[in-house]
Amino acid sequence: MTSRDFLTDFQHMSAVGATAGGGVDRQAGTAADLEVRAWLRDTFSAMGLSEHQDAIGNQFGLKEYIPGAPYVLLGSHLDSQPMGGKYDGAYGVLAAAHAAHRVMERIAAGRLNPSLNLAVVNWFNEEGSRFTPSMMGSSVYTGELELDEALAVTDKAGISVAEALADEEVHRCDTAPRAACYAEIHIEQGPILERAGKTIGLVDGTWGAKKYTVTIKGEQGHTGATPMDQRKDALYGAAKFIVAARELVDQFPEGLLHTSVSTLELFPNSPVTYAGEVTINLDLRSVDTTVLADAEVVLAQQRNAIEAVARVEITQELTHQWGLMPYHSAGLELAEDVVRELDQPFQYIKTVAGHDSTNMKEQVPTVMLFVPSRDGYSHNEKEFTTDKDMLAGVDMLTGVAERLITGELVENTL
Amino acid sequence: MTSRDFLTDFQHMSAVGATAGGGVDRQAGTAADLEVRAWLRDTFSAMGLSEHQDAIGNQFGLKEYIPGAPYVLLGSHLDSQPMGGKYDGAYGVLAAAHAAHRVMERIAAGRLNPSLNLAVVNWFNEEGSRFTPSMMGSSVYTGELELDEALAVTDKAGISVAEALADEEVHRCDTAPRAACYAEIHIEQGPILERAGKTIGLVDGTWGAKKYTVTIKGEQGHTGATPMDQRKDALYGAAKFIVAARELVDQFPEGLLHTSVSTLELFPNSPVTYAGEVTINLDLRSVDTTVLADAEVVLAQQRNAIEAVARVEITQELTHQWGLMPYHSAGLELAEDVVRELDQPFQYIKTVAGHDSTNMKEQVPTVMLFVPSRDGYSHNEKEFTTDKDMLAGVDMLTGVAERLITGELVENTL
Numbered sequence: 001m002t003s004r005d006f007l008t009d010f011q012h013m014s015a016v017g018a019t020a021g022g023g024v025d026r027q028a029g030t031a032a033d034l035e036v037r038a039w040l041r042d043t044f045s046a047m048g049l050s051e052h053q054d055a056i057g058n059q060f061g062l063k064e065y066i067p068g069a070p071y072v073l074l075g076s077h078l079d080s081q082p083m084g085g086k087y088d089g090a091y092g093v094l095a096a097a098h099a100a101h102r103v104m105e106r107i108a109a110g111r112l113n114p115s116l117n118l119a120v121v122n123w124f125n126e127e128g129s130r131f132t133p134s135m136m137g138s139s140v141y142t143g144e145l146e147l148d149e150a151l152a153v154t155d156k157a158g159i160s161v162a163e164a165l166a167d168e169e170v171h172r173c174d175t176a177p178r179a180a181c182y183a184e185i186h187i188e189q190g191p192i193l194e195r196a197g198k199t200i201g202l203v204d205g206t207w208g209a210k211k212y213t214v215t216i217k218g219e220q221g222h223t224g225a226t227p228m229d230q231r232k233d234a235l236y237g238a239a240k241f242i243v244a245a246r247e248l249v250d251q252f253p254e255g256l257l258h259t260s261v262s263t264l265e266l267f268p269n270s271p272v273t274y275a276g277e278v279t280i281n282l283d284l285r286s287v288d289t290t291v292l293a294d295a296e297v298v299l300a301q302q303r304n305a306i307e308a309v310a311r312v313e314i315t316q317e318l319t320h321q322w323g324l325m326p327y328h329s330a331g332l333e334l335a336e337d338v339v340r341e342l343d344q345p346f347q348y349i350k351t352v353a354g355h356d357s358t359n360m361k362e363q364v365p366t367v368m369l370f371v372p373s374r375d376g377y378s379h380n381e382k383e384f385t386t387d388k389d390m391l392a393g394v395d396m397l398t399g400v401a402e403r404l405i406t407g408e409l410v411e412n413t414l
Numbered sequence: 415m416t417s418r419d420f421l422t423d424f425q426h427m428s429a430v431g432a433t434a435g436g437g438v439d440r441q442a443g444t445a446a447d448l449e450v451r452a453w454l455r456d457t458f459s460a461m462g463l464s465e466h467q468d469a470i471g472n473q474f475g476l477k478e479y480i481p482g483a484p485y486v487l488l489g490s491h492l493d494s495q496p497m498g499g500k501y502d503g504a505y506g507v508l509a510a511a512h513a514a515h516r517v518m519e520r521i522a523a524g525r526l527n528p529s530l531n532l533a534v535v536n537w538f539n540e541e542g543s544r545f546t547p548s549m550m551g552s553s554v555y556t557g558e559l560e561l562d563e564a565l566a567v568t569d570k571a572g573i574s575v576a577e578a579l580a581d582e583e584v585h586r587c588d589t590a591p592r593a594a595c596y597a598e599i600h601i602e603q604g605p606i607l608e609r610a611g612k613t614i615g616l617v618d619g620t621w622g623a624k625k626y627t628v629t630i631k632g633e634q635g636h637t638g639a640t641p642m643d644q645r646k647d648a649l650y651g652a653a654k655f656i657v658a659a660r661e662l663v664d665q666f667p668e669g670l671l672h673t674s675v676s677t678l679e680l681f682p683n684s685p686v687t688y689a690g691e692v693t694i695n696l697d698l699r700s701v702d703t704t705v706l707a708d709a710e711v712v713l714a715q716q717r718n719a720i721e722a723v724a725r726v727e728i729t730q731e732l733t734h735q736w737g738l739m740p741y742h743s744a745g746l747e748l749a750e751d752v753v754r755e756l757d758q759p760f761q762y763i764k765t766v767a768g769h770d771s772t773n774m775k776e777q778v779p780t781v782m783l784f785v786p787s788r789d790g791y792s793h794n795e796k797e798f799t800t801d802k803d804m805l806a807g808v809d810m811l812t813g814v815a816e817r818l819i820t821g822e823l824v825e826n827t828l
Contacts, residue, residue, distance in 0.1 A: 260637035
């Protein structure tokens with residue numbers, strides 16, 4: 001167990017799957033993802049953590065102090081979006097490993113007395129870009145998603161999760177270490193902390209989200225010959241829907257509603273035949289459930305109008321949703337104690353994005369922390385957090401872990 | 415040489431690559447296309463036509479009367495769009511074969527004296543859905559497209575034209591039969607003849623067309639976390655452009671302008687990352703060059719407005735265009751004589767769609783004929799032409815071919 005420099009490790013880790021634009025491309029189960037997982041395996045080993053993988057490829061680094069006791073679990077994810085940033089998820093895994101390492105050093109020096117075991121986790125496929133749904137590893141861990149169902153998911157090339165994971169030659173177990181509590185640190189992915197001049201965000205809740213698959217059905221025809229008034233052009237209908245979904249936000253107070261369409265498949269996608277069918281996603285998020293409900297009503301009216309104008313049929317199917325969910329108050333109190341001791345500027349904040357912690361907090365006491373994202377860039381190579389903020393975050397997570405390992409949060413809340 | 419029933423042949427031909435919805439799916443060089451080409455080879459053979467293929471896979475059926483003389487060429491194409499109709503192109507090839515067969519019977523019976531040779535052609539890849547550009551075979555034949563360039567074109571799976579053609583085990587020659595003149599019959603692909611109660615359309619010109627590749631560049635980001643006012647969502651920009659392009663037609667008198675966007679590729683096409691880049695096509699067609707020019711000006715203004723609102727950059731590159739081009743007046747006179755003799759209701763008409771004849775007419779005297787399309791359906795399984803109209807078209811093409819074989823059009827115009 002040797003002392004390691006966080007920034008040096010961060011640099012090495014970020015070189016795996018690096019893109020020319022300063023980001024990373026490490027979609028779940030790709031060669032780049034398996035390479036960074038191998039790097040983490042070596043890092044675990046150098047830090048005195050023993051690797052343990054469960055059946056869905058969640059990668060744990062374990063340090064057992066109390067045989068049979070549950071674990072303080074710290075972590076995030078190393079997989080990325082296509083052409084993504086190098087901080088998203090990866091910063092949290094490395095911060096977890098370094099926080100754990102520091103806690104281990106304090107325990108070894110006799111300055112801290114553990115009443116739980118300690119583990120770092122790299123959750124498999126948090127991003128969900130190659131294999132849907134997102135947060136796959138933590139969803140299987142918490143029992144929200146069946147293992148067999150997750151392993152059978154295929155990417156666009158028809159490769160299954162099981163096949164992608166089989167390329168990594170490691171031993172996987174049916175069991176995973178049992179968590180007593182969980183802590184995660186992540187870049188904010190928005191501009192709030194930076195604008196407010198705060199270093200640490202204490203996440204007290206999630207925005208609500210509703211996700212849909214939207215299918216627009218028309219009838220294919222000749223791009224030149226078919227008279228305009230006779231067309232049932234599915235891509236025209238889809239385009240009007242995408243515009244309506246985006247401009248929905250203007251009907252609500254600024255910042256209350258986020259909407260996106262980010263995926264699109266069309267048939268036949270041919271230069272001289274306009275589309276007969278288009279499938280898109282729809283992602284609605286708000287910090288206010290009333291706004292979400294109102295947005296759905298307005299969009300439904302617009303959907304009907306688009307069906308009439310574009311002569312198409314639109315079906316909208318809810319595929320995933322979560323409400324406005326609070327994080328544990330005892331965890332927030334613990335984290336606020338730590339941030340005050342460290343004398344860092346902080347604020348309470350909500351997360352718009354989903355995280356593995358949004359799964360974990362339904363099972364065990366959970367602390368979720370943010371550090372600033374410059375200009376709020378996310379899922380983009382330009383994503384950036386300063387070294388100073390990253391290091392402050394590691395200190396913060398270390399402070400939280402030191403309290404968790406003594407059983408503080410578990411005793412207070414269970 | 416035996417007498418054959420056109421409708422029986424049409425039924426057998428339409429069974430190759432048939433779809434459940436009553437259409438066909440025989441994209442160029444696919445197994446279904448090769449199968450229908452084999453069917454045509456057998457048909458040529460039964461009709462006493464000898465097969466000759468050139469290097470780009472144009473499939474000719476030849477009957478030589480005057481050694482060394484050029485050919486009266488009759489034909490169209492057997493390939494289709496994905497989930498296309500069974501009449502588009504295929505009707506014209508079969509009509510050409512039957513017209514040629516009848517001409518051969520009259521010559522054999524000593525009732526017609528040929529001064530040229532006779533050939534039927536199935537042009538390779540007229541549709542251009544799998545391999546771009548469209549009208550590939552006739553473009554190589556007329557020298558508009560280099561053979562090597564055409565053979566090197568790849569589909570989305572990376573398979574080249576040369577590789578697709580290699581699956582057909584036939585002898586191909588560097589040379590093709592030399593045409594003295596050309597005639598093609600095709601379904602109208604629009605509703606004009608049906609609405610007017612006419613059986614035969616004499617095509618006197620083409621609409622003008624301009625085709626573009628349009629690229630919309632933004633910056634990818636998180637569908638949930640990124641603040642709306644900060645987004646540079648390329649799919650939002652693309653959707654606004656698609657709507658603008660479609661609604662451009664409303665600014666011109668009805669029926670004067672046709673616009674389409676039918677292809678779209680987006681990156682990264684991920685459920686939680688909105689698009690950083692989208693590429694679409696744009697297809698503008700008009701019977702009036704002023705309208706085309708005005709449409710471009712209006713669209714350019716809207717493009718600038720979309721760039722500002724969606725915070726994206728849009729580039730629009732012209733990839734292909736043709737002007738309003740007349741068909742040969744001597745050919746129209748010849749065709750009008752025939753249609754009057756046959757006493758069929760007819761009218762002069764322009765073609766909005768491109769055809770192999772639009773290539774051929776730049777080289778040799780060319781006659782282009784239409785039969786009605788019910789409800790104007792095109793590039794759709796619902797495409798339909800009545801048996802009666804099909805048979806009237808075969809009679810019409812036969813009458814034209816009988817005159818062409820005597821050298822009438824060639825003597826009159828060359």
